[in-house]
Each structure stands twice: as C-alpha cells, then as structure tokens.
Amino acid sequence: MTDVQRVTLVTGGASGIGLATVRRLVADGGKVVLADYNADTGAVAAEPFGDGVRFVRADVAQEADVEAAVAVAVEEFGRLDCVVNNAGVGGAFGRITDIDVDEWDYTFAVLVRGVFLGTKHGARAMRSSGRGGSIVNIGSVAGSSAGAGPQAYSAAKAAVINFGRVAAAELGPDRIRVNTVSPGLIVTPLVGAGEATAAAVMAQAQPWPDLGRPEDVAEVIAFLASDAARFVTGEEVTVDGGLTAAGPRMHAAYGGDPGRRGLSGVNRGTTGEPPTVRRGPE
Numbered sequence: 383m384t385d386v387q388r389v390t391l392v393t394g395g396a397s398g399i400g401l402a403t404v405r406r407l408v409a410d411g412g413k414v415v416l417a418d419y420n421a422d423t424g425a426v427a428a429e430p431f432g433d434g435v436r437f438v439r440a441d442v443a444q445e446a447d448v449e450a451a452v453a454v455a456v457e458e459f460g461r462l463d464c465v466v467n468n469a470g471v472g473g474a475f476g477r478i479t480d481i482d483v484d485e486w487d488y489t490f491a492v493l494v495r496g497v498f499l500g501t502k503h504g505a506r507a508m509r510s511s512g513r514g515g516s517i518v519n520i521g522s523v524a525g526s527s528a529g530a531g532p533q534a535y536s537a538a539k540a541a542v543i544n545f546g547r548v549a550a551a552e553l554g555p556d557r558i559r560v561n562t563v564s565p566g567l568i569v570t571p572l573v574g575a576g577e578a579t580a581a582a583v584m585a586q587a588q589p590w591p592d593l594g595r596p597e598d599v600a601e602v603i604a605f606l607a608s609d610a611a612r613f614v615t616g617e618e619v620t621v622d623g624g625l626t627a628a629g630p631r632m633h634a635a636y637g638g639d640p641g642r643r644g645l646s647g648v649n650r651g652t653t654g655e656p657p658t659v660r661r662g663p664e
C-alpha cells in the first residue's frame with residue numbers, strides 16, 4: 383500500500399476501465415468518488431465497496447455536475463488527491479460528409495470538455511489544499527493516427543493527449559501532475575463486439591498475444607495517480623500490447639520479415655556489392 387486513504391474522483395467509473403480503476407484504488411486503501419452518467423450501473427458498481435466509494439450521478443459535459451462531484455470528494459472524504467478523467471463514448475460515426483454537427487459536438491463535449499472540466503475543478507481543489515495532486519486523462523491510440531476509431535473520436539482523443547501536456551506545464555508549479563494513459567484494444571462494453579471479434583482484431587494487429595483487459599490499464603492509472611510517479615508529468619503512456627509500436631507493417635506487404643523465414647544477413651543496397659544471406663542459426 384503506497385498511499386493510504388488517498389481520495390480519487392473517477393469519471394465513467396461504472397464500467398470497463400473506470401470500474402477496474404475504482405477496484406484497484408480501493409484495493410490500495412484509497413477512497414473513491416465514482417461519477418457516471420448512468421445512474422443504474424453507477425449505483426450497482428459502487429454498492430459492493432460500502433463507505434469507501436461514493437456514487438455521484440454526473441454528466442462530465444456539464445460543468446455544474448463536475449464541480450459537484452469534486453465537492454463530494456472534499457466534503458465527504460476531506461480531500462482530493464487525484465482525478466481520473468475516464469468517461470467516454472464512441473461518439474459520432476459515418477463518413478465525414480454525413481456526420482451530423484450535433485453528434486460531432488456531443489463527442490467533443492464528452493471526451494474533451496469533460497476532461498477540461500475534470501481538470502479545471504480538480505486542479506482548483508488540489509491547489510487550494512496546498513498538497514497538489516495527480517490528474518490522469520484517458521486518451522487512446524486513436525488519438526495518434528487514423529485507423530483506430532471514428533473521426534470525431536480520434537480528433538477528440540488527440541485533443542486530450544495535447545491538453546495533458548499543456549495542463550502539465552501550467553499546473554506543475556502547483557505540484558499538480560497531469561498525464562495521459564492511451565489504451566489500445568481493451569475488452570470492455572464500449573468496444574461492444576465481444577471477445578471473439580476482439581481476438582480476431584488482435585491477431586491481425588497486436589504483437590502481444592493476450593487480449594487487453596481493463597485491469598491492465600488500471601494498473602498504469604494507479605501508478606500515475608500515486609506518489610511513486612511524483613516526477614512524471616506531461617507524459618503519455620500507451621497501454622496497447624505493442625499495437626502502435628508494430629507500425630505500418632509494410633514489411634509484411636513486401637513478402638514478410640526474412641527473419642521469420644529463418645534468414646539473416648545484410649542488404650548492401652545499390653552499392654554494387656552483393657547481399658549476404660544466411661539460413662538458420664550459425
């Protein structure tokens with residue numbers, strides 16, 4: 383147990399990565415305000431934790447709701463050490479030429495305004511306590527390229543990732559750290575399609591041979607939330623089983639990695655010198 387009785391606000395804490403984070407923080411001895419739009423799943427999720435977790439129904443896109451959730455932490459648990467801005471939806475989808483502007487704005491309201499509001503009100507409470515704190519925003523690998531989510535979602539997550547950097551720069555002098563955790567493919571209700579589909583996608587794209595679980599992301603969030611990460615701020619940590627590191631895989635399109643076919647050696651390009659090719663181990 384690293385941080386006894388630390389108090390964290392987790393948005394979108396009723397499901398998936400948020401709920402795994404709540405479990406992880408409580409296991410560490412912390413107290414949690416679990417804020418979620420869904421009153422039914424929120425109440426059910428909080429119930430088993432008893433006094434250690436307080437459910438607050440909140441829409442992260444509404445400033446009054448976020449402010450009220452921060453106030454619950456301070457008033458009922460006496461302090462606020464960390465905010466995990468995790469609430470999310472898939473948002474608008476379809477071709478750019480077909481996307482409805484209200485659906486685009488809804489996506490940004492939940493994913494970007496929600497992160498801004500959690501940071502704004504969380505940082506206010508942390509600054510006035512004089513103790514500082516930690517803010518962990520949930521980005522996505524979709525925020526760094528095309529191909530991992532719809533247009534509005536991807537653009538919104540890119541905004542979350544860079545907002546984390548500018549917020550870290552501004553809030554550092556107040557000892558408030560701001561970091562982003564960007565998951566890859568994690569099996570949660572948001573992904574929706576189920577384990578078999580996720581496993582098929584994983585087999586195509588992800589080097590690590592296990593499906594990503596909410597607990598895998600929660601571990602990294604808990605580290606960044608804790609004092610063990612006291613010198614880490616403005617960072618984006620990708621939790622994706624090597625998905626993005628594996629890159630564009632053009633190698634495969636050109637006939638595959640020669641190493642996988644048991645070949646090694648050196649290609650001397652257009653120097654006029656011949657390549658060296660060996661088969662198998664020396």
Ligand SMILES: NC(=O)c1ccc[n+]([C@@H]2O[C@H](COP(=O)([O-])OP(=O)(O)OC[C@H]3O[C@@H](n4cnc5c(N)ncnc54)[C@H](O)[C@@H]3O)[C@@H](O)[C@H]2O)c1
Pocket residue numbers: 393394395396397398399400417418419420423440441442443468469470471492520521522523564565566567568569570571572573
């Ligand atoms: N699952 C993945 O593969 C994956 C990958 C990358 C990033 N993410 C991000 O991780 C975060 C959590 O996603 P998840 O997969 O656990 O999804 P999830 O659907 O299991 O949980 C999301 C929670 O957010 C809540 N929520 C939605 N809109 C809200 C709002 N306006 N106000 C408050 N709560 C709201 C939902 O009710 C739900 O409980 C999201 O930000 C998501 O974009 C997920």
